[in-house]
Amino acid sequence: MKTLRRYAQVYGALMRYSVIHEMQFKVNFLLWIVVECLWFGLQLAYMAVLYGHTESIAGWTRWQVVLLLGCNQVVQQLFHVFFVTNLSNLSELIRRGTLDLLILQPMNLRFLVSVKKFEIGNVANAGLGLVVIGWALAKLGQWPSALEWLGFVVVCCAGLLIHYSLCFMLACVAFWTVRAQGILWGYYNLFNIARLPAEAFPRGLYRTFFTWVLPMLLVSNVPARLLAGTLTSPGPLVALVGIAAACFAASEGVWRWSLRHYSSASS
Amino acid sequence: MGKYLHVLSIGLQNTLVYRANFLFRAAFGLIPLAGTLYLWRAIYGEPGAGAVINGYTLAQMMSYYLVLTMVDAFTAVAEDDWQIAGDIKDGQISQFLLKPIDYLQYRLSLYAAGRLIYTTCALVPVAVFLAFQWSAVVGPVSVLALGQTALATLLAGMLQFFIAYTVALLAFWVLDVSTFIFTQFALEYIASGHLFPLDLLPPWLHQVLMGTPYPYLAYFPVGLYLGRISGNAAWLGLGIQIFWVLAAYLLARLVFRLGVRKYSAVGG
Incomplete structure (x- = not known):
């Protein structure tokens, strides 16, 4: 319990620092929100x-x-809020040898590497996603029950965990290649299919792969179907949560294995 | 001219280092492309859907995206705009102001080198992909149309470069140009026909967009290939495209001149 409180305190400090840092460039901060709105x-x-x-x-x-699209926006923007900047920064930490400093901190290294920067701007864009969800539900003329909303929060977290774990494994490639920005760019291509209806894809290799191996066709589809009331069985919910746990476990394995290959860039 | 050929050859050698990266990039890019194609197949397969949507058969619609992918490989700016902005920010550009070399021609040579290597690398995954989609591909409507497409693609590449170059030059005035680059990219993405053929839009909106340079980056060359734009309209379109290339070139020159006046050679 004490450890948990310490981590919460550290995270609070990191968040505060990130926000202060962000507010130094106010115009830029607002422009980024506008650019993200434009893409949505x-x-x-x-x-x-x-x-x-x-x-x-x-x-x-x-x-x-x-x-x-609204559900996809929420998951994707939350991924931005907590993780994207940090993961794309990992290769720089390795290249410059700054990772040494973090290794010496009395904290879990993966925690520090993953959540150092908190992107407050993207919170606004995730909020926009929620507004669009509300708009679509109003047009559909239905309102989910409290239990369904709770389930929505759970599957969104599972989706977030999947994106984080997969991307984290990709970022770990930097331990071998040093430069790995292109890899994260590649991950962006996957987002493009996450926002399409899974049923549009014929049963076959492509759909199976992007459902079970890289579960892009689940992360946004399942929350949307839950809210729209088109889920006929709880199967997809269980699958999403199970895959999220599996992805996280796999990423922890890859992380430990990668760290063993780390040889500091500085002296 | 000779020195820029030299830059081109150095550019080719430097970019070759990234051939695996390019191959990877091109292959990853096919994932959303496949998604788009499946989506259109689903739309054409809907009960009650006609065999033709706005004059496009399914094969023509699929071919639209496949040809678009190739035009894109030939013309997309990859790292060029970020590098130009970086040169200005770190003061690297000073050396070009002092030497008898023209920065625009220098960057254009590097861009050409990058595109040559990228297209060659992208050919491998794209060819494999095409082999799978072969039944859905329609050829160019005529030899003339193919020639016009090639010419229009070349011009589109130049237009694309001058636009990216000009946006990157904003680094003379602002600290961080990435928001401008992304905004420009977003506009270009929808208005150039990257998401869908522009003639699927309501006619008035289609007409409005045709008044901007964006369609001449992608929609126009692909439209020539598919015969959506032909006869006099094709020649007129090429004329307009040349006009936009010249306009973008002059704007790039002007912005550079204004920028240099503002430039304070940080770190130089």
Whole structure:
């Protein structure tokens, strides 16, 4: 319990520091929120154009897809809030040898590497995702029960954990190649399919791979279907939580193995 | 001219170092492409959907995205804009102001080198992908259209470079240009036809967008290939494209001149 409190305190300090740092560049801070809004608007516009030419896509109506985009936005932006900057920074820590300093801290190293920077700006964009979810639900004319909302929070956390664990494993490649920014860029391509209805993909290698190996077709689809009330069985919920746990365990294994390969860049 | 050929050859050698990275990038880029193609297949497969949407058959729609991918490989700016902004920020650009070398031509040579290597690397995964999608691919409507597509792609590459170059030059005035680069990229992404063929939009919006330079980066060359733009409209379009290339070139020169006046050679 005492350790937990210490970690909470340290995280609080890191958050405070990140916010203060961010506020030094106010205009830039606001511009980033606008840019992210623009990209989200782009996704909505894309679907609006598609639905201008069809009534439904693989059984999903227009507002169900808007709901899906909203869920994807929430998960993706929360991933930004807590992890993206830190993970893309790992290769720099290794290249410059700054990781040495962190190793010497009396804290869990993975904790420090993963959550050092807190991106407050993206909280606003995640909020925008929630607004769009509310909008879509109003258009669909239904409101989920308290239990469904609770389930939504759980599956969003599971999705967040999946993104974090997969991306963390990719970032660990930097222990061997030193430069690994391109890899995170590659991960962004995966986000592009996370916001599509899984049913649009025919059963086959592609769908199986992106459901069970890299579960992109689950992370946003399952929360959206939960809220839309189109889940027929609790199977996908259990699968998502189970895969999240498996991904996290795998990433811890990769992390320990990678650390053994670390040879400091400085003297 | 000779010295820029030399830059080109150095650029080729430097970029070759990243060939594995490029191969990886091109292969990863195919994942969302496959997603888009599946999405369109699902739309055409909906009960009650016609065989033709806005004049596009399924094969033409698939080909739109496949040709787009190739045009994109030829013309996309990869790291160029970030490097230019970096040169200005760290004062690296000072050496170009002092030597008899023109920065724009220097960057253009490096961009050309990067694109040559990238396209060659991207050919491997794209060819494999095409082999799987072969039944869905339609050829160019005519030899003339293919020639026009090639010319339009070349011009699109130049236009793309001048736009990226100009946006990167904003680094003369602001500390961090990344928001500008991303905003420009977002506009370009939707208005150039990267997400969907622009003629799927309501006609008035399509017309408005055609008044901007963006469609000439992607939609125009692909439209030529598919025969969506042909005859007089094709030649007129090429004329407009040349106009935009020249305009973007002059703007790039102007912004550079203004920027240098503001430049204070930090770290130099």
